[in-house]
Amino acid sequence: MIPTVWLASYPKSGNTWFRILVANLWSKLDTPININLIHSTDSIASGRNQFDRQTLIDSALLTNDEIDRLRPASYAYAAAGNTLADPDDPCFPVRFVKVHDAYIRNDFGEALLGGAAGGAGAILFVRDPRDVAASFAHHMRCPIDMAIDRMADANFCFAAATDRVDRQFRQRLLSWSGFTRSWLDQRDIPVHLVRYEDLLSDTAATARAALAFAGIEPDPVQLDRAIAFASIGELQRQEAQHGFREAPRDVRGFFRRGVAGGWRDELHPHQIARIERDHGPMMDRLGYDRSTVITEQRL
Amino acid sequence: MFSYRVSGLAVASEVDLPGLIPGDPDRAPEVTIRNAPVPFALDDPEMVGPTWQRAGDRFLLRIPDIARFLLEDGRSIAFEAENGADPQDVAVFLSGSVFGVLLHQRNQIVLHASAVLVGGKAVLFCGASGAGKSTLAAALGKQGYPLIADDQCAIEIGDDGIPMIQADGRQLRLWEKSISELGLAERRGDAMRNRLLKFYVDPAASSERPVPIGAVYALTEIRHPDEPGIERPNIVDATKLLTVNAYRPMLIHRFAQRDVYFRGGTTIAATSGIFRLKRRLGFDGLPATIAMLRGHWTQIGLAEAAS
Structure with missing residues (x-):
């Protein structure tokens, strides 16, 4: 059976970059794959269309809580390889599925993502929250202070509006710290941690370790080629030419800077202090040095 | 009963x-x-x-x-x-x-689509939930195009080889946001479920007779800087497009319907035309999308050119 591995992240932490890298690794083309045709990894776990296809239910007529009760079974069904039984589905060595939901339970107490039945493991992408803040603000077209508010909000959700239908289900992200903690501390499935900064500074070694966790040993030449094909310059070039379908509507420049430490010239001191106050313990846990005086208790 | x-x-x-x-x-x-x-x-x-x-x-x-x-x-x-x-x-x-x-x-061909009547023929808009099928049908309804079906379109290929759609006369099913953006509050009926902000909406006019299919459009969302447009894929891609827009594509395989959809797809592509309608999603773009469709209907002979 083809294993399912979640690609879990708070937004703007390298998840899409990794998916495009993998898609290039598995591509037979000698040019970079089209970023709007990434067939080699599943679309996001919260996608409505695949749920409706598998359950045969019009989810637009279900409430968010009713959907959450059915999500574990739909993930277990897909992970068991049932959706791959369709002749038109492509087959790849691992079924990678992106997810922005925190690792939470539904109101029946079941793991939303189906626990061990929904996935064999997870690669968790994290990024310095100070860099996430600036990128997230751009992503949501809001001031940086509002992005910082949302990153501290334990009730923050994507796609929670009830007066329209979204192509994605409601996703509870929790706070930035809460999201990361939910994945690191759950005991249902093994987790491999990838720091965006490490993926940037030594892409080959970091990607190789993450792929090894998923049971993949890439050819070094092909991996180098995939890394080059997924460079920030290439991603920006394609987005400028045709846009990026996975970007929020009206956001230009999904692939914005692709750097580490950009917060030093993008954030005001009070914003830096606020993020470090909100998320200090988790920053410490992940090895992100704080620039302001530590007043919180260490984890 | x-x-x-x-x-x-x-x-x-x-x-x-x-x-x-x-x-x-x-x-x-x-x-x-x-x-x-x-x-x-x-x-x-x-x-x-x-x-x-x-x-x-x-x-x-x-x-x-x-x-x-x-x-x-x-x-x-x-x-x-x-x-x-x-x-x-x-x-x-x-x-x-x-x-x-x-x-x-x-064993019927059933598409995830809405349909309106244009020049005596059915024009279908296919797409997944949230693709804008019902909203587009409702906006066209306001322009005088009667509703034929919303959400599901059952297709039959007649003995003469002409694909027909069974008119459904179903009411429109619209979210509150669409109702308010389209100014349809006066036509709003009951909520579909008491805990949802999705409502039955009376179409201004509807057609209750089976009609031949004039065109099938698969709704495709584009992003800046791609330009809106209508494309006609080749017959193989057109048939695939029809299959992925089945009401429940997984059942085509499970109910051994591939052949039915393949033959239906080639017939519809050849007689009526299967197109990809590329446009930006959102209410702001609706007038431009409707203008583009009207131009296309003139071009393919569904409507006469505006004088």
């Missing part, structure tokens, strides 16, 4: 199904819907999904805390409500999701 006509089929139902057009009570029903005990599982199922099972010509669908539905041979639906579910909640799934599965079980 209540009588309805759904996708051209005479339906006799023990329960009221809002949003459907009444049928002729004297006509022998082709589908019966009754309230009866339904098991939680089928004996010896050959396929088991997250919410459904299939054993031969029996198909069981369960929507937890709403109802279980047993479809037999494409001719009868038995349902049993769960945990005292509101009958209205059971009814919306009966007339939507469950009937869609039944049409697949009957």
